[in-house]
Amino acid sequence: MTAAGPAAASAPRRRGRPARTGAADGPGARDRILAAARAEFAERGYDKTSVRGIAKTAGVDPALVHHYFGTKEQVFAAAIELSMAPALSVPEAVVAGERRGAGERMARGMFQVWESPETRAPMLAVLRSAVTNETAAGVLRSLIERRVLERMAVELGGVPDPKFRAQLASGQLIGIAMLRYVIRMEPIASADIEEIIAMVGPTLQRYLTES
Amino acid sequence: MTAAGPAAASAPRRRGRPARTGAADGPGARDRILAAARAEFAERGYDKTSVRGIAKTAGVDPALVHHYFGTKEQVFAAAIELSMAPALSVPEAVVAGERRGAGERMARGMFQVWESPETRAPMLAVLRSAVTNETAAGVLRSLIERRVLERMAVELGGVPDPKFRAQLASGQLIGIAMLRYVIRMEPIASADIEEIIAMVGPTLQRYLTES
CATH class of the missing domain: 1.10.357.10 (Tetracycline Repressor, domain 2)
Structure with missing residues (x-):
């Protein structure tokens, strides 16, 4: 599973810093945000999780998180519906x-x-x-x-x-x-x-x- | 309940900074530490509570907390036995x-x-x-x-x-x-x-x- 081919080079998850909204708004962005939200909420709990942190983990701009899900409360709702x-x-x-x-x-x-x-x-x-x-x-x-x-x-x-x-x-x-x-x-x-x-x-x- | 008399002046809870062990080791020190521990654990949860924080709230030296109760885990045990x-x-x-x-x-x-x-x-x-x-x-x-x-x-x-x-x-x-x-x-x-x-x-x- 050591991926050094062209696929790995283009994988959006490898980006070092948050991408601009337009660039990361691919077909997988929504799922990636949801996965990041579940991981962040699970690790830090509701209190200490931020939309900014979720966006960073997903490799997207915070505006894209708001675009797909709305507020932090609404991201949490989508995340726990999946978890449950x-x-x-x-x-x-x-x-x-x-x-x-x-x-x-x-x-x-x-x-x-x-x-x-x-x-x-x-x-x-x-x-x-x-x-x-x-x-x-x-x-x-x-x-x-x-x-x-x-x-x-x-x-x-x-x-x-x-x-x-x-x-x-x-x-x-x-x-x-x-x-x-x-x-x-x-x-x-x-x-x-x-x-x-x-x-x-x-x-x-x-x-x-x-x- | 505005206490401005001599009693208030000598009340150990009013101390601005932790007292030295000897000075605060009065008959009420143990109870005061226990009350402070319950308040700290309740407000911050186990993770974020420290023996230092408990000592500060009780107005005593951290060494006195260890003297009476031992480790943070043991202070917690005493505090929840009272809460429960x-x-x-x-x-x-x-x-x-x-x-x-x-x-x-x-x-x-x-x-x-x-x-x-x-x-x-x-x-x-x-x-x-x-x-x-x-x-x-x-x-x-x-x-x-x-x-x-x-x-x-x-x-x-x-x-x-x-x-x-x-x-x-x-x-x-x-x-x-x-x-x-x-x-x-x-x-x-x-x-x-x-x-x-x-x-x-x-x-x-x-x-x-x-x-």
């Missing part, structure tokens, strides 16, 4: 299939996302930003509202307060994730994931479907 | 009284701590430090291990894996606290606390007592 994509697809799995397996599907789907280091790391980064910055918490809030709660509330109709119940279920999973992956407390940190699913599946099932 | 004191007394309420009300007592005890701004703020500060720093997470881990899990595991004997089960129950409450107080998602952020207790009480009861 695997988790955001879980509700689909929950509402598909028989209602009596919904709790187990929700637990299994979320732990699939948390158990893989590649999908866990971006989620932990989002969590860190949300816990330390209110604007970041607000962006996460509206993302979950729009992509998770509304969907689940419609599909799991028939129980009273379906959004409230989806939140109790999500709360169970978020709290276990905190203990297992963040605080790393034993024995839950090393417990077999099937053991956890067997215990929390019925809890989620009760919240989601029993009135 | 109301929460750490909840297990006592859980194991006292009839076993069939244990789940509800656990939920009610924890929400009493979270609902009051005076006891909530220090808990949120501890959470922020634990989520953003691994050393801080380790300190929190051993505090909960020593003060909560061991106690509950002994008293709630008779179920398999009592520590694991106490963690599932704690996870439910931590996750709801995240959604209600940190991310502030509706409707759970404004829900009546009795409604939440009515829903999670049976969950905790099942984890803690049903084999």
